[in-house]
Amino acid sequence: MEQLHAHLSHLGSVAVAFSSGVDSTFLLDVAHEVLGAKAVAFTAASPFVPQRDVDEAAAFCREKGIEHVVVPFDTLAIPGVAENPKDRCYLCKHALFSEMAELARARGLAAVVDGSNLDDDGDYRPGRRALGELGIVSPLHEAGMTKADIRALSKERGLMTWDKPSFACLASRFAYGERLTEDGLGRVNRAEEFLMAKGFRQLRVRVHEDATLARIELLPEDIGRFFATAGLREETEQKLRALGFRYVSLDLRGFRSGSMNEGLNS
Template sequence: MIPKRKVIPMTSINSFPEPLRQKYEKLQSILQQLGSVAVAFSSGVDSTFLVKVAHDVLGDKAVAFTAASDFVPQRDVDDAKAFCAKEGIEHHTVPFPILTVPHVEENPEDRCYFCKHALFAHMKELAAERGLAAVVDGSNLDDDGDYRPGHKALKELAIVSPLHEAGMRKADIRALSKALGLPTWDKPSFACLASRFPYGTALTPEGLARVNRAEEFLMAKGFRQLRVRAHGEVARIELVPEDIPRFLEKGLREETAAYFKHIGFAYTALDLLGYRTGSLNETLHDDVETAENP
């Protein structure tokens, strides 16, 4: 029996409307009942909030695992390490050769299922070796409406989604993250680098690294919420609409095209509809619902 750890919500959280306070307290209760957890920690908004609350509730019975693969930019792994070091959370980087998983390299429409099943099965093994009762992830209610075959894998492996069980949506998580003083409260949404390629396009380390370099170039220019989708030799840039005029200013547009050509794209295009989740799913057949890849 693990002794109960007293958790006192911050004053800023106590000032929140009752429904949000109840979700926060329910999340604490869910984690307390689990007793010990391995948190799949990507350093994104959801998993950062989850690992913080899990550590507040369970102390050293909450351990963070961060996958390191060709699908994950090194900056995210570094952010995860830095956050856990600052918070005193035990953290393990999990090297994972994702492109060796059957079917993943071919990038079928259900690629996410094969990827998540392999990765979370491995995390379950690591958690069991450390005597941790459950593996938890940052899925929330806003994920329910999307085409996400990876969720099937999570269910098959009995991965627990405490944020979802607590009835939290992305807006709740951002608000509570801000109240807790987490630096990720307004972090742009991100998805694995595989989501930059149309289904059926083979995934390679070189191609994944290329789109990552392209996105990091734009981030260095001050753009925050963006995607660079790779269509063969063409890079299709998605920016939020308010950022498009700045991108079109003389100089930046030419500099971007030159850099993208330098890293291997023959052509660079700007998507006039701007950034939107799951844009590569817009050509899927009707029996596949909406977005898998944010």
């Protein structure tokens, strides 16, 4: 925490890329504590981001008295992104953070900062390369913080996000090469919201086979509950078929972050 405070103080003013997730909420809260009005929250509003996340970001900033800038961003208009190549995250983040950097400069803010941490080094994350090329600063990473550190410190600070499930952008639900459309992203979001309403917190609905197959990932300890809940299997199948999926499956390995990257080196 001392390193984080010192780093933010040295920067002097920042635009915090704020998704309302665990990491960026903690970073914004500390930045606001250290820099006051010189810490501004930037939240992207795009087809890749559920509206509930934008709404939660706005509510947090209102509560804390933090200036909040919503950045409308058409991710599907970025050349190459809709085709969902393996470097999709690089293309998207390079375009998005380029725009955020321009907005930050126009406001006289010294740096754009994001919530990347040490755990982000352990998976295929081409978006990190884009951040490095653009000079985006990752104070949590530089302070040596892991996700577990951030959750523990968030709890100490009374942040409601301390145990919030991890949710990457909606595009991460699609197998590489599956074309991304606003309709398809919306269907995945509605499928996940259906399962959240049934009490499942950490989950993914992955999409394969020309968007005909939905593969549900739940925490291993939730799989038994899914089958034990009367009528839930049938209701889930009916709901997802009504959303346009022809086949609905449950992954018996359970939830794991970045599962779409498992076949990259095969």
